[in-house]
Amino acid sequence: MNRLQLLGRWTAERMTVFVAGVVLVYMFLPIFFVGLMSFNDPTSRLAYEFQGFTWDNWRDPCSPVGMCDSLVSSLQIAFLATIGATILGTLVAFALIRHRFRGRAPTSLLIFLPMATPEVVMGSSLLALFSSAGLAGNLGFWSILVAHIMFCLSFVVVTVKARLAGLDFRYEQAAMDLYANEWQTFWRVTFPLVFPGILAAALLSFSLSFDDYIITNFNHGNTITFPMFVWGSAQRGIPPQVNVVGTTMFLIALLLVLSTGLLQRRRSR
Amino acid sequence: MARSTQDSRASGADLSLTSVTKRFGGFTAVDDLDLLVERGQFFALLGPSGCGKTTTLRMVAGLEEPTAGRIDLGGKDITRLRPYKRPVNTVFQNYALFPHLNTFDNVAFGLRRRGVRDVKNQVQEMLDLVELSTYGERRPTQLSGGQQQRVALARALINRPQVLLLDEPLGALDLKLRRQMQIELKRIQTEVGITFVHVTHDQEEAMTMADTIAVMNHGVIEQIGGPMELYDNPATTFxxxxxxxxxLVAGQVLGRTGDELVVEVEGSKLGVPVDRARQTSGRVWVGVRPEKVFLVSGGTSTDEGANVLGEARVIDVSFIGVSTQYLVRMPWGQELTVFEQNTGARERFGVGDSVDLHWTPAHTFALDASQDARAGDERYEGGLATAGVGT
Amino acid sequence: MSVADVGETLEGRTGKPPRKRARRSGWSTGYLLLLPGLLWLLVFFVAPTIQLAATSLYDSAGSLEAGYAMTWSFGNYLDALSTYREQFVRSLIYATTATGLALLLGYPLAYAIAFKAGRFKNLMLMLVIAPFFTSFLVRTLAWKSILADNGAVVETLKSVGILAPDGRLLATSVAVITGLTYNFLPFMVLPLYASLEKIDPRLLEAGKDLYANGFTAFRKITVPLSMPGVVAGTLLTFIPAAGDYINSELLGTPRQYMIGNVIDNTFLVQLNYPIAAACSVVLMVVVVVMVLLYVRRAGTEDLV
Structure with a gap:
């Protein structure tokens, strides 16, 4: 092998890592800007450039009218939607993997379709249904919740199903062999082993619901969620406190993930 | 959980299977099987992959339900009992240790399900028995294969089952560890005195450990007996x-002199003890183990009363230290195997040498000629059995 | 199930554990578990979709207050397609471009995480997921700052001459596609990583042993084996990108509007339900048909 080939190979080896690094930077650039802008002291409301440093936004994050109310609504909806979707989806996943029933193919299709449908279609069709049912004037918290459970459900099914499918039946047989009846086997063995999948599904649901703008926009009535608040204020100029919320959420998520990582490491030591 | 069978727990109990059949769709995995395992026995179910031995074990454990037949344990019918209602425990293939529990909790699992409150001493005792006293806090993933195997054993044994079922328990271990664990398992079985039913495809493993072996093939038992009996006096070609x-050479029974059958094989007359013949007239397979045969130079065989097959030619010689393996071609084209111990007292032969084969009639057996002479031969079936015991 | 399968299952030799044979009670339990979830989807996904299709055939001369009459007006579709053809085509072009770019960017990242990250693997994965937890809208708005007219990015591009002195990024297709690619990139990376991670490195060594060329081994082994990830990733990127209108609204102008903007506007501002529903149905049909064709071609039908 000559020098040129060696050089080529050296570059190729590092190329992927280099490109990967660049992509990561691309992914984190906006987060960095969100963090930066949370300290912005804008001279005009429509400014998107960093104009001056201030702690004010962090000292008083709730000063923009309605922002913290919208945040509370979003958290409530995300929390309830997560519980609803996780329970319904987990049951479906168990049925799909562990039980026999007629109509497996249409069921799978029904689970798949919401994931293959653009949000704008789901949002508008729900609105079409609600308004034809004469509910257009009563939309609000409940209709957002109903919609969020609907589009989170498929993601829960897929996530839990994957975990369940990878679960070795021998653990449950071993439990039965060791005097655990069906109920005990489920709660002592099956559930703890599937739990990481259920937790992942719940986290996914929470972030999907909390982040949703499009479907919510069609069915929100008078309820304002955090994404709706951001959208509304984007027309008039974004208050920098929005970035405080964004940064805080990112930090909480990071902390959560890091601490579970540390916990796992300590456990396996 | 109160049990009426509590009293017989420690000593184990007889296990019997009566006309047990298991079908999966159109496939018969176990076919009208009868089996009696006496209490305190180390019993091995030996057979190639797919012979139905694991299915048999799982039916005893309650993890499969027989299509037909009856399973009794200590005189009680347990055929339809749920697995957790049976005083039977299993050491699973690949162990199936609960990954979310540590060693201690794995071992304590069965006791806790049965409502035993203070498990600490019992678990510690059991961990001592399998020499893992200090590993209670470890998770299964932090244990080596051999350690996992011992945890699985402790987890089952702590319940003092009447029968302990072992499903290829040593299959995942490397050869050296397997030998070590064979001795270990035998020691533990002697110590606790529980009936062991051990499923394996490894004939050496079965022979080393078991008091009684049942050889299974295609869902039926070919022969049951002690290791020596099975080896010296096999009942079937398999x-x-x-x-x-x-x-195995084809022969024709000519008659009987005293306790011996006289069988003609390609012009030579061979003697077979009548009690070692599964068929006493007509066509038979005459069999002899390779290490029972001696080689001498062609035409020099003088041993009176011995079985002799002459005019063979050596076609392959493998020297493997303790013995030399010869492959010889008979005048009628068949290839036979001969193992000669390297005692130094025996003549050595090379490829192409002309030789005679001779052996004592007492080491000869005769089998039903309607059976396939190649049945159970790993060279033809690609089976998983390890190197021959005769070496 | 062939006899060989049964034999293997019986001996438990396959990697897959034997399927639990459902007990007598298994049938009814299965239906009970399915019932609530499927009912939810029937009422809040299937029924609305049917209602949407019905709405798209209402007389578009009606109004929300006066009520719509069902007139089987297939003409709504002609109206929708002729009026908004531009936005339909633009949606498909933007979504396809963004998906292609996401694949181009996501593959090296997923590859690096799967094969080169070593003990940083979990950390890198976390970094990929982390942006999820900052609001979608807030992140998209951050791009407004990044691509701002007098921001560092624009200045740099101007100084190297890629961008004309009076050129800008914000309010162009570039900004919208950048936003789309960015927003859906994690959906590309995660499935790609999942399928790459499953590849046994020994296969690549065997491949190099036989082909003796790293690139050929990559092309003939890694790429085919990662196809399920590529299919899942491109779908998960394309579907939301095709229906998105947040990026075109926040980073673009009406000249960059996609079909999502049209549906939103026609439904919620113009309140012309029949035409808006027709647009929605067309979008859904186009996406579902493209997805099915693509899945069939790629040969991975077991996505669910």
Missing amino acids: VSNFLGQSN
Whole structure:
């Protein structure tokens, strides 16, 4: 092998890592800007450039009218939607993997379709249904919740199903062999082993619901969620406190993930 | 959980299977099987992959329901009992240790399900028995294969089952560890005195550990007996080939002199003890183990009363230290195997040498000629059996 | 199930554990578990979709207050397609471009995480997921700052001459596609990583042993084996990108509007339900048909 080939190979080896690094930077650039802008002291409301440093936004994050109310609504909806979707989806996943029933193919299709449908279609069709049912004037918290459970459900099914499918039946047989009846086997063995999948599904649901703008926009009535608040204020100029919320959420998520990582490491030591 | 069978727990109990059949769709995995395992026995179910041995074990454990037949344990019918209602425990293949529990909690699992409150001493005792006293806090993933195996054993044994079922328990271990664990398992079985039913495809493992072996093939038992009995006096061509190696030549029974049958094989007359013949008239397979045969130079065989087959030619010689393996071609084209111990007192032969084969009639056996002479032979079936015992 | 399968299952030799044979009670339990979830989807996904299709055939001369009459007006579709053809085509072009770019960017990242990250693997994965937890809208708005007219990015591009002195990024297709690619990139990376991670490195060594060329081994082994990830990733990127209108609204102008903007506007501002529903149905049909064709071609039908 000559020098040129060696050089080529050296570059190729590092190329992927280099490109990967660049992509990561691309992914984190906006987060960095969100963090930066949370300290912005804008001279005009429509400014998107960093104009001056201030702690004010962090000292008083709730000063923009309605922002913290919208945040509370979003958290409530995300929390309830997560519980609803996780329970319904987990049951479906168990049925799909562990039980026999007629109509497996249409069921799978029904689970798949919401994931293959653009949000704008789901949002508008729900609105079409609600308004034809004469509910257009009563939309609000409940209709957002109903919609969020609907589009989170498929993601829960897929996530839990994957975990369940990878679960070795021998653990449950071993439990039965060791005097655990069906109920005990489920709660002592099956559930703890599937739990990481259920937790992942719940986290996914929470972030999907909390982040949703499009479907919510069609069915929100008078309820304002955090994404709706951001959208509304984007027309008039974004208050920098929005970035405080964004940064805080990112930090909480990071902390959560890091601490579970540390916990796992300590456990396996 | 109160049990009426509590009293017989420690000593184990007889296990019997009566006409047990298991079908999966159109496939019969176990076919009208009868089996009696006496209490305190170390019993091995030996057979190639797919012979139905694991299914049999799972039916005893309650993890499969027989299609037909009856399973009794200590005189009680347990055929339809749920697995957790049976005083039977299993050491699973690949162990199936609960990954979310540590060693201690794995071992304590069965006791806790039965409502035993203070498990600490019992678990510690059991961990001592399998020499893992200090590993209670470890998770299964932090244990080596051999350690996992011992945890699985402790987890089952702590319940003092009447029968302990072992499903290829040593299959995942490397050869050296397997030998070590064979001795270990035998020691533990003697110590606790529980009935062990051990499923394996490894004939050497079965022979080393078991008091009684049942050789299974295609869902039926070919032969049951002690290791020596099975090896020295196989009942079928399958057993003769699956346990060690055999030379089988076609012969015709001519008659009987005293306790011996006289069989003609390609012009030579061979003697077979009547009690070692599964068929006493007509066409038979005459069998002899390779290590029972001696080689001498062609035409020099003088041993009176011995069985002799002459005019063979050596076609392959493998020297393997303790013995030399010869492959010889008979005048009628068949190839036979001969193992000669390297005692130094025996003549050595090379490829192409002309030789005679001779052996004592007492080491000869005769089998039903309607059976396939190649049945159970790993060279033809690609089976998983390890190197022959005769070496 | 062939006899060989049964034999293997019986001996438990396959990697897959034997399927639990459902007990007698298994049938009814299965239906009970399915019932609530499927009912939810029937009422809040299937029924609305049917209602949407019905709405798209209402007389578009009606109004929300006066009520719509069902007139089987297939003409709504002609109206929708002729009026908004531009936005339909633009949606498909933007979504396809963004998906292609996401694949181009996501593959090296997923590859690096799967094969080169070593003990940083979990950390890198976390970094990929982390942006999820900052609001979608807030992140998209951050791009407004990044691509701002007098921001560092624009200045740099101007100084190297890629961008004309009076050129800008914000309010162009570039900004919208950048936003789309960015927003859906994690959906590309995660499935790609999942399928790459499953590849046994020994296969690549065997491949190099036989082909003796790293690139050929990559092309003939890694790429085919990662196809399920590529299919899942491109779908998960394309579907939301095709229906998105947040990026075109926040980073673009009406000249960059996609079909999502049209549906939103026609439904919620113009309140012309029949035409808006027709647009929605067309979008859904186009996406579902493209997805099915693509899945069939790629040969991975077991996505669910």
